[in-house]
Amino acid sequence: MKLSGGVEWALHCCVVLSAATAPVPAGRLAELHDVSPTYLAKQLQALARAGLIASTQGHSGGYSLTRAPAEITVLDIVEAVGGATPAFACTEIRQRGPMASPPSACVRPCAINRAMTAADDAWRTSLRAVSVADLAGEVNDDYDVDVFAGIRGWLSGPS
Amino acid sequence: MKLSGGVEWALHCCVVLSAATAPVPAGRLAELHDVSPTYLAKQLQALARAGLIASTQGHSGGYSLTRAPAEITVLDIVEAVGGATPAFACTEIRQRGPMASPPSACVRPCAINRAMTAADDAWRTSLRAVSVADLAGEVNDDYDVDVFAGIRGWLSGPS
DNA sequence: GTATCCATACTCGGATAGTGGTTGTCCGAGTTGCTGGGG
DNA sequence: CCCCAGCAACTCGGACAACCACTATCCGAGTATGGATAC
8 A cells, every 4th residue: 555656756846846937847847856867757658648737848848737726636646647547446356256146246346345445435536636836835834935936936946 | 545455354364353262363364264374373463463363373273253243343353454554654844955944943843744734634533433233233234144153154164 | 091202294474586667768740930041 | 010830848658577475385394192011
């Protein structure tokens, strides 16, 4: 039960992108967060494949959000990077072994599967309730200064 | 983002144990569910280490629940087998890189960590709301016959 | 007949290999912006 | 002065290894049962 560490990177990148005014290259994002540039590129590619961010090639290219920050939920990012398959996969144990239930009696998921799926839904619902815009607002509220103004300045700066 | 498959086995075993009247050996549980006996033993050991089930050694020994089925939640089992560490681990990215926040400004968790932790709490709350007794009741309601009477008979039967 | 002892077989428990997925890395394809020359 | 062709540098994208957790397995430690034996 472990979530891919790249999810955290992707979330931070999306928050930064929501404040950027121009496409940001993957290398610049990696430098800003002090993480492996090549591996971060992999996560950004996953986000691009999911349609959350768009890539601009060539000089002064990079990544930018495709939708308004308020229209991108944390769940979108987590599913794009970490995979959308539920954490729990029922293998239908009840249909195996000497006391196996006949398939005709297994029209609905078993009780264990229902409980795990309900928990998974609760998890997803909680993540769906938070948008990138919400995150950005909270980050700014946490500190007294305007963090994103500083980031914007650094992004447009040299090197 | 994948939950250990052994969690499903452990849940089924606990439901079966809630219906058993005598200790059940690990090998018998494995035969009932048609799974690897040695690997299932590992999961049962984890449950025993967590204090959810007790082992009786020697002839006619086996595993049995230590508490009433209503006092054992699904979360207890999931944490015992799959580990109790949260799925999301914040690495404090905000304190790294050229725009790092000073540690003095990081008294509370960052917004991303808060959102992920809230979702994790929702997941755990959902699992905590279901007990082994609830599962057993639902399983019986799903079928017309008394499933556990059959299982009890098979458990006391030969080979 | 009863109590004791012992051999047996059965149980769990931790230490030990194999495998898929996440982590980390690399180089090639494609596009943009700039520069220089020509009209 | 304006336009165009060429170049160079920068960007992403997918294909390629290394490490760790989950999967699967084995053999040793310990104990209750059952029977045989002595009283």
